[in-house]
Amino acid sequence: MNRRKVSVFxxxxxxxxxxxKGGDMSFVSCVEVPNEDYGYNAFIEEVDTVxxxxxxxxxxxxxxxxxxxxxxxxxxxxxxxxxxxxxxxAFSGDLAMFVNxxxxxxxxxxxxxxxxxxxxxxxxxxxIDEVIISIIxxxxxxxxxxxxxxxxxIPLDLKHSxxxxxxxVQLTYVPRNQ
Numbered sequence: 001m002n003r004r005k006v007s008v009f010x011x012x013x014x015x016x017x018x019x020x021k022g023g024d025m026s027f028v029s030c031v032e033v034p035n036e037d038y039g040y041n042a043f044i045e046e047v048d049t050v051x052x053x054x055x056x057x058x059x060x061x062x063x064x065x066x067x068x069x070x071x072x073x074x075x076x077x078x079x080x081x082x083x084x085x086x087x088x089x090a091f092s093g094d095l096a097m098f099v100n101x102x103x104x105x106x107x108x109x110x111x112x113x114x115x116x117x118x119x120x121x122x123x124x125x126x127x128i129d130e131v132i133i134s135i136i137x138x139x140x141x142x143x144x145x146x147x148x149x150x151x152x153x154i155p156l157d158l159k160h161s162x163x164x165x166x167x168x169v170q171l172t173y174v175p176r177n178q
Contacts, residue, residue, distance in 0.1 A: 053115030
């Protein structure tokens, strides 16, 4: 049986923050261009399971008033109760063991949609198969850093890069020797 792919598709500022001070992620709107999704729609078509941290879920839910990926199994890493919404479930426990279990079930891509601590933990456990980072041309000067809690070096190989007219640069990496 083939293992399901685990992918990160995330935006960060030029100085490495995925959220500004106070958890604000609105900086990504500075690259909004009509009819440009930076490959997100094609990516999300391959996904059937989404994992996200509680802060990411809370921020997106507060902005939209709905489950961001309402048609996909969405798992929020949290100890606190979640709203009762179809396809939404909470998880607390050994995240690496849980993701390994998910990888071995039949299905499509597992999308890690933030936050930093979830991405960091899965990177450290070598459970991320692909990292797609959209670098937003803004310097935030503070907030939540991507890859702030790693205590090991993880070599990556560049698989693809693309620069857009908005100034966004998208980089796709895979772990070396994978």
